[in-house]
Amino acid sequence: xxxxxxxxxxxxxxxxxxxxxxxxxxxxxxxxxxxxxxxxxxxxxxxxxxxxxxxxxxxxxxxxxxxxxxxxxxxxxxxxxxxxxxxxxxxxxxxxxxxxxxxxxxxxxxxxxxxxxxxxxxxxxxxxxxxxxxxxxxxxxxxxxxxxxxxxxxxxxxxxxxxxxxxxxxxxxx
Amino acid sequence: xxxxxxxxxxxxxxxxxxxxxxxxxxxxxxxxxxxxxxxxxxxxxxxxxxxxxxxxxxxxxxxxxxxxxxxxxxxxxxxxxxxxxxxxxxxxxxxxxxxxxxxxxxxxxxxxxxxxxxxxx
Numbered sequence: 443x444x445x446x447x448x449x450x451x452x453x454x455x456x457x458x459x460x461x462x463x464x465x466x467x468x469x470x471x472x473x474x475x476x477x478x479x480x481x482x483x484x485x486x487x488x489x490x491x492x493x494x495x496x497x498x499x500x501x502x503x504x505x506x507x508x509x510x511x512x513x514x515x516x517x518x519x520x521x522x523x524x525x526x527x528x529x530x531x532x533x534x535x536x537x538x539x540x541x542x543x544x545x546x547x548x549x550x551x552x553x554x555x556x557x558x559x560x561x562x563x564x565x566x567x568x569x570x571x572x573x574x575x576x577x578x579x580x581x582x583x584x585x586x587x588x589x590x591x592x593x594x595x596x597x598x599x600x601x602x603x604x605x606x607x608x609x610x611x612x613x614x615x616x
Numbered sequence: 617x618x619x620x621x622x623x624x625x626x627x628x629x630x631x632x633x634x635x636x637x638x639x640x641x642x643x644x645x646x647x648x649x650x651x652x653x654x655x656x657x658x659x660x661x662x663x664x665x666x667x668x669x670x671x672x673x674x675x676x677x678x679x680x681x682x683x684x685x686x687x688x689x690x691x692x693x694x695x696x697x698x699x700x701x702x703x704x705x706x707x708x709x710x711x712x713x714x715x716x717x718x719x720x721x722x723x724x725x726x727x728x729x730x731x732x733x734x735x736x737x
Contacts, residue, residue, distance in 0.1 A: 458714055460707035462699070470707070472714040476721035480728070484720045494716035500709070571714070581646060587702045 462587075465580035470573040478564040481571065482541035485560070486511040496521060502529075513538050517546065554578040556586075628694075631675035636660070637668050641677060641691070648690040651680075 458472040474481050484490045488509045496504040502523045509517040515535045522528035533547035533555070542562050548555035556575040563570045577583035631637055636658055643649060643657065655665035669689055672678035679692040 456714070456718070458707055458711040460703050460710060462703060468703075468706070470710045472710065474714060474721055475718055476725050480721045480724045481717070483724060484717055490720055490724075494713060494720050497712040497716045499712050573710075584645070587699050 462583070466577045466583055468575045468577075468583070470575075472571050473565075474569045474571055476569060477567055478562045478569045479541045481562050481569040485544065485562075486538075486540075495519070511535060511538055511544070553582060556582070628675045628677065631671050631677055634668070634671075637672055640668060640672060640689075644678060644689055644691050648688055650686045650688050652686070654689065 456473045456475065458470055460468065460470045463469045484494065486509070488507050491509065492504050492507045495507075496502060502521045505520040505522050505528050507517075507519050509515075511517070513535060515538070516532065517535070518530060518532040520528045520530050529550075531548070531550045533549040535544065535546050536557070537543065537545040543559070545557065545559045547557055556577045559574045559576070561572050563572070577586065632641075639658060640654055643654065649657075651662060651665050651669060654660075654669070655662050658665065660668075669678060669680060673680055673692065676692045676694045678689050680687050680689045682688075
């Protein structure tokens with residue numbers, strides 16, 4: 443990386459990576475253009491946090507945001523769009539170490555949610571952000587990765603059911 | 617490509633047209649299992665279960681691997697495709713989020729520079 447010096451005038455677009463690193467874990471990494479204490483501020487001050495956590499390109503908006511960012515503190519975010527009922531996201535900060543590490547729970551689901559750990563590492567005026575999401579089980583992560591969007595298998599099932607329904611409606615014999 | 621997809625769908629439909637095979641997929645969605653486990657669970661002979669798993673494997677719905685004397689079954693590449701697609705959408709949404717974070721940090725950086733200069737005056 444050191445061999446390629448980025449131009450001061452043309453900031454390079456940083457790219458996030460996302461990977462399933464084990465049966466229970468997802469890891470996202472991304473470099474942010476700024477020193478770590480500022481990235482930590484943007485992550486822990488509600489008035490800054492709400493400027494970026496829900497990007498304009500998302501189909502929802504952040505309606506409210508309460509965060510008590512300290513070990514044992516709680517957070518609650520409400521998001522929604524149009525007239526639909528707002529969705530609440532909430533949990534507890536398990537560990538907060540300024541300016542390098544935040545760990546929190548995600549308690550909004552019916553089942554036990556993942557534990558998120560984010561770490562900030564300063565590298566030459568930039569910050570490498572690494573985010574781990576550890577799910578309670580393989581099944582929980584599998585379910586998360588197929589929710590919201592139907593899996594191919596489910597879609598095939600539905601197509602099959604439609605086909606069968608058409609066949610039986612037209613009196614076809616199997 | 618269209619021909620390939622059609623053939624692919626045909627084999628998926630054929631594989632899914634059987635209640636036992638749909639049950640096997642549901643079971644493997646919860647956990648990997650050996651053919652022996654599956655045969656027991658669905659009250660079937662080993663040979664019968666092998667046949668069902670073979671059909672699912674041909675359709676890409678199930679993948680199997682033999683370790684020692686045990687053949688373990690898991691969900692196949694079709695399922696993996698869905699996971700890969702999900703992971704890419706997940707990555708993209710984090711990228712969008714981090715783009716906005718970059719803007720916020722950029723503004724903080726400028727503010728700090730101005731404050732620093734003012735202090736030195």
